[in-house]
Amino acid sequence: MQEAGQRIREQLTRPMQVKTKSGPKDLVTNVDKSTEAFFREKIQKTYPNDKILGEEGGKDQIKDLTGSVWIIDPIDGTTNFVCQKKNFAIMIGYFVDGSPAFGAIYDVMQDDYFERICGKELRRNGQVYSLPCQDKALKDSLMAASSRLVLGNIHNFLEIVDHSLGFRCYGSASMEILALLKGDIALYAAMNLKPWDLAAGMALLKGTPIRITRLDGGEINLMTETPALMAYPSAYATFLENYKD
Secondary structure (H helix, E strand, O other), X not given: OHHHHHHHHHHOOOXXXXXXXXXXXOEEEHHHHHXXXXXXXXXXXXXXXXXXXXXXXXXXXXXXXXXXXXXXXXXXXXXXXXXXXXOOEEXXXXXXXXXXXXXXXXXXXXXXXXXXXXXXXXXXXXEEOOOOOOOOOHHHOEEEEOHXXXXXXXXXXXXXXXOOOXXXXXXXXXXXXXXXXXXXXXXXXXXXXXXXXXXXXXXXXXXXXXXXXXXXXXXXXXXXXXXXXXXXXXXXXXXXXXXXX
């Protein structure tokens, strides 16, 4: 991850090719593509029989999560990458027959690396890392969410925000997951997350008290776009008490 991060930092000093995908706000750069190609080459060389699902390779690369599957977001927060040159990360999840086995998120510009081999301790920059708390109440904490949920008051979100100390939007699932792990927020809710937005986080949060489900409390299906909720237990309960379909 650090090698890929160094390549990205070097690319920031060079001219960048920026294009759009599904719409004018859905950006992709030559750096996204080259970073995913870098990881694909490494994985295919070491694990030739494993499957790979990557954001820049298209959503129809695999049909299910049977076997060994790597799920890659080479730059999560591409708009932040283009406009701010910060607040983006590399995300990698590894699943075996649908269950998370490994996850990593690397905040490239802060050189801050979180990883977990499921069944073992969460680690930050090579050292065992413990969450700063085991629970956070929404009334005593900040929360993060997709701006669309809040501005449109979808699912009664304005009332949910009123239960917190305030609302933040990081513009990147990876940054919001890291904010949860660092205790900066109690809850993160998103409208539509794709497999590469979720896979690393599902592995990192496994074994912690932080819940990760659909917004309505249902189980996440990684093979579809998913409205997702990640929260400490008390904040999670407050959210569902105020959530409306």
